[in-house]
Amino acid sequence: MTASQATVLSSLTLLGLGILLAVAREVRWRRAVRRAGALLPGARPGCGGAAARARAMRWWAAARARPEWLCLPAAGAVALLGRSPLPLVAGAVAVPLVRRRLRAARRRKEREARSGRVVALCETAAGELRAGRQPGAALAHAARRTGALGPEEVRVLAAVGFGGDVPQTLRAAARREGAEGLAGLAACWQVAVDGGAGLAAGLDRLEAALREQDERRAHLRSELAGAWATVGVLAALPLAGIGMGAALGAEPLRVLLHTPAGGACLLVGGVLEAAGLWWAARIVRGGAGDAA
Numbered sequence: 001m002t003a004s005q006a007t008v009l010s011s012l013t014l015l016g017l018g019i020l021l022a023v024a025r026e027v028r029w030r031r032a033v034r035r036a037g038a039l040l041p042g043a044r045p046g047c048g049g050a051a052a053r054a055r056a057m058r059w060w061a062a063a064r065a066r067p068e069w070l071c072l073p074a075a076g077a078v079a080l081l082g083r084s085p086l087p088l089v090a091g092a093v094a095v096p097l098v099r100r101r102l103r104a105a106r107r108r109k110e111r112e113a114r115s116g117r118v119v120a121l122c123e124t125a126a127g128e129l130r131a132g133r134q135p136g137a138a139l140a141h142a143a144r145r146t147g148a149l150g151p152e153e154v155r156v157l158a159a160v161g162f163g164g165d166v167p168q169t170l171r172a173a174a175r176r177e178g179a180e181g182l183a184g185l186a187a188c189w190q191v192a193v194d195g196g197a198g199l200a201a202g203l204d205r206l207e208a209a210l211r212e213q214d215e216r217r218a219h220l221r222s223e224l225a226g227a228w229a230t231v232g233v234l235a236a237l238p239l240a241g242i243g244m245g246a247a248l249g250a251e252p253l254r255v256l257l258h259t260p261a262g263g264a265c266l267l268v269g270g271v272l273e274a275a276g277l278w279w280a281a282r283i284v285r286g287g288a289g290d291a292a
Contacts, residue, residue: 067098067102068094068095068096068098068099068102069095071091071092071094071095071098072088072091072092072095074091075087075088075090075091075092075094076088076091078091078253081253082253082254082256082257082258083254083257083258084253084257084258086257087257107177110177110178111177111178112178112214112217113178114148114150114176114177114178114179115178115179115180115181115210115214116214117146117147117148118148118178118179118181118182118185118210119181119207119210119211119214120142120146120148121142121143121146121148121149121182121185122142122181122185122203122204122206122207122210123203123207124141124142124145124146125138125139125141125142125203126200126203126204126207128141128142129199129200129203130200135189135192135199136160136161136166139156139160139166139189140157140160140161143156143157148179148182149173149182150173150176150179152169152172152173153173155169155172155173156169156170156173166186166189166193167186167187167189167190168186170182170183170185170186170189171183171186174186181206181210184206184209184210185203185206188202188203188206224284227283227284228284230280231277231280231281231284234276234277234280235273235277238269238273242256
């Protein structure tokens with residue numbers, strides 16, 4: 001099979017998969033419309049511009065939920081321009097890598113949001129205690145207001161209401177990423193109950209320490225933003241070079257994808273690019289670990 005035949009076959013395969021996905025989505029949409037019509041006989045589904053906008057919103061929501069799959073259409077466009085199936089293979093390989101990176105970014109955001117809710121929990125509970133509430137009622141009110149306890153909220157509130165082991169349930173809730181401050185809350189609670197110390201003062205100190213830790217982490221992230229931007233620029237330089245070559249009429253895609261010398265350059269360049277990005281990211285993460 002020649003390269004042009006392989007390109008046509010891969011493009012037709014990609015087009016067929018896209019058509020199948022579109023048909024499946026349209027079938028599900030029409031079934032949902034029929035069910036809605038059966039439940040609401042007087043209602044009429046939107047048509048024309050409203051239906052087109054609804055479909056566009058569904059596609060946009062799907063793209064936002066799974067942005068890593070956008071690598072395949074981009075790779076398909078490059079494959080059509082270069083008349084080679086190799087970009088499709090690269091796009092398929094990039095999907096799990098991009099998914100892993102996006103999941104790590106989502107976990108970091110969730111961890112930071114959870115840490116902020118723990119700080120708000122300590123602040124709210126301390127305020128309720130100074131207002132004259134009992135510790136159990138103050139903790140329950142703060143937990144419901146901030147949502148910092150997550151799935152362990154029911155257990156913690158049950159322990160508060162029925163005389164259970166509150167510090168133990170707080171330590172169990174502190175096992176989640178970003179909720180480590182709940183272990184300090186458990187220690188403050190245990191000291192206040194066993195030793196008679198003031199819980200509000202302990203929560204104030206804990207809240208100040210956690211807030212300072214969050215500010216230090218945010219400052220470190222801002223300091224490293226320039227280094228990560230440098231890594232991104234280094235990653236984009238080869239693509240910029242290919243774009244400039246195409247603009248000058250040098251046909252870099254044809255050379256890289258259809259000649260032995262170009263294929264060797266593409267292989268060596270890809271390996272060096274991956275090694276350089278890995279090394280640069282390792283240096284930045286090492287600096288972040290040392291600063292932390």
